Amino acid sequence: MNSKTSLSNTCRYEGCTLTGALAVTAFVPDGISIIHGPSGCAHHHVSLLHSTLMQYDILPMPRIMTTGLGEREVIFGGEESLLETIAAAIERSPHAVFVISTCVTGTIGDDTEGICRNEWGIPVIPIDCAGFLGGTFSDGFSRALIGLSTLIGEGSAEGEGVNIVGERNLEVEVEENFREVHRILEALDIPVNVRFVRNTPASGLGRFAGGNVNLFREDPGGALSGFFAEKYRIPGIVGFPIGPAGSCRLIRRLGGMFGHDPTDAIREEEAQWQELAADFSDLRGGRIALQPPATAGEWADAVSLASCIGCTITNTGIPVPWNGPIGIGGARRMLRIWRRRMYA
């Protein structure tokens, strides 16, 4: 019996496991995702994805299919429908197919993994997303990334630099956040190897194994970094940089890992943070309360950011939003909101 539970018995801590998986697989442009479950499950998540991507002017829509299980399939098993849907997906010439199982198929015991192991001619990757077992959005997200590692295979001799792992494809600032990381890497003359996965074709994921360092967007449970460190023997850094302290720390770590002297890059980074502080000098001396509060892991970086612009964090301060802003760009966007709140 799966003993994992949600944090509350009245509402879920996070969204559906399925959404988490789709937030990964839908961003492999030459792949097709199959939701193995009722069409309602597919509709709900595709609608969510559609509205989110439309908001960001991202077209075309990812290729998503469903086995559309009904009562007939629940009674007699959904394996036949899955076989037919995989075959129909392969007719559309993808480089990989991702089969995302649902609560229904978990309950009736469809052998999704067994069917995916058939000789299909291309990788057909199962991702178990039976949410009733206690999984959340993050679990689906992690399982999809781990499932997609099948596409890395033994890897290629090519590739060097940093693998960017687990970008939040559904967040508004996903590209801005990537640019912040990219800017820091460029300052150290380190290339991005693979974005795993953000609009990276399945056929290009083999380069992953040639990377020197994995940089994870986040990994609160440690499952992702642990998996990739063990499987590919690539050292990892968890967390995109927050605040001047976070940015400089990342530069130092990367410099050390790649054997590059980080002194100039740190000096340049600190100068850019000082420019930011100058742009928001009107906030100097302000007393602020972060809403929601920074997590324990973010706290020191939050303090460094507040200090940089001359603000003090205190419970009795003016409530300002905290969203764990990535790099200087993220901080600039957040500080504009702080300014509006502090002048309101």
Added chain:
Amino acid sequence: MKQIALYGKGGIGKSTTSANLSAALSDRGLNIMQIGCDPKHDSTRMLMHGKWIPTVLDLVRERGDKAISVDEVVFTGYNGIRCVEAGGPEPGVGCAGRGIIATFQLLERLDALYGDVVLYDVLGDVVCGGFAMPMRESYAREVYLVTSGELMSLYAANNICKAIQRLSRRSRCTCALGGVICNSANISGEKELVGAYARRIGSRLISYIPRDNIVRVAEVNKQTVIEYAPDSPQADVYRHLAEDIFENDTMTIPIPMETDELENLALEYV
């Protein structure tokens, strides 16, 4: 309309008992319907003289549940008994319990559930909610446990008691235990053991069916004992069972035994 369900461990003789019970009841001039609720779909075979009738779920699988008529799922067997087999998915796939629910919904939609007695012959353990369907409101109001004196058979019977007790807590549930039928496995002290078990759970032994070779002979001749050997002592046993069940109006909510208690009880009759 009297609606009864026979539950018990697989292979204990539920279908044989059900078919002979239906046959005996029909000989009393009653309008009888028997519904096999087991993917093995062999409940009504003796009533149908060995014919395997198409199951409801076979038809649903082939063409969905919209275009199915009563004539395609209800078949007339011995003495006008209307026979239905729910059927189920292939072994190892899908959900047979959901299949039972779908079958009942279809039979209701077709207005097929009528007669003086509707008898549900249900697969061994109540393994999920679907197999408890016959016990739910508007279906069987009387459950009879079929068991031998073998411990595994009593375990299964005791599990079914748990299901009845659980369902009885629901406000509109009308299902209760009508009694225990001992289908003998020729074990010493068997009748006494099953009788004691029935009392311990707050019920009674309604019939003891001795083991008799005539049952096997009738089966290989694809008939019930009632039809094949109506003058045999075994046929009399089934007729008495039919009379007792038809007249029975004593229903109880069983109090299932703890496993240790059940094992200790069995030890007393070794």
